[in-house]
Amino acid sequence: MCSSDLLAHAVKQDPLAFRLRNLKDARLRAVLEAAAKQFRWDPAKKPPADRGYGIAGGSEKGSYVASCAEIVHDKSTGKVRVARVVTAFECGAIVNPDHLKNQVEGAVIMGLGGALFEAIKFDDDKITNPRFSRYRVPRFSDLPILETVLVDRKDLPSAGAGETPIVAVAPAIGNAIFQATGIRLTSLPMVPKGLKS
Secondary structure (H helix, E strand, O other): OOHHHHHHHHOOOOHHHHHHHHOOOHHHHHHHHHHHHHHOOOOOOOOOOOEEEEEEEEEEOOEEEEEEEEEEEOOOOOOEEEEEEEEEEEOOOOOOHHHHHHHHHHHHHHHHHHHHOOOOOEEOOEEOOOOOOOOOOOOHHHOOEEEEEEOOOOOOOOOOOOOHHHOOHHHHHHHHHHHHHOOOOOOOOOOEOEOOO
């Protein structure tokens, strides 16, 4: 799912440390560090056997995001649940922090659906789930603890916040699933019917 994690795993390095060691973009570095600090990322601390931690970051339309995700994998049922997502977001100077936080958290929730179970289903040439009653979207019961860190760069012009916060959600979840199960998932949705390890 995330090439940085694949490389970090290949050289047996912590995913965050690997990124920071090889990253030249100061803005991306800043959101990775902010998300990791809030998440309390610690390479020396391994999660419990049924849990996994993942991190991912990216940039789109002049703004930067990093997310840390914690997942819980029930080995008996295969169910994967996202327990917590910490997102750090920087889009230059922040004009309305409350609105921006809502935008970021809405994008994270939307990203959960695409990462875990949202899919248009086909039978031959016909869509079999054309209505919301048949199309699975995130419900309140799916929502993890959401924590948002806004990185305010008053020295930079404001950039868009509409799409960027979503880009790190699926990779962070995929990396957390890999840590918990050893299974690297590379297509979305990752676990529409659970995951048997």
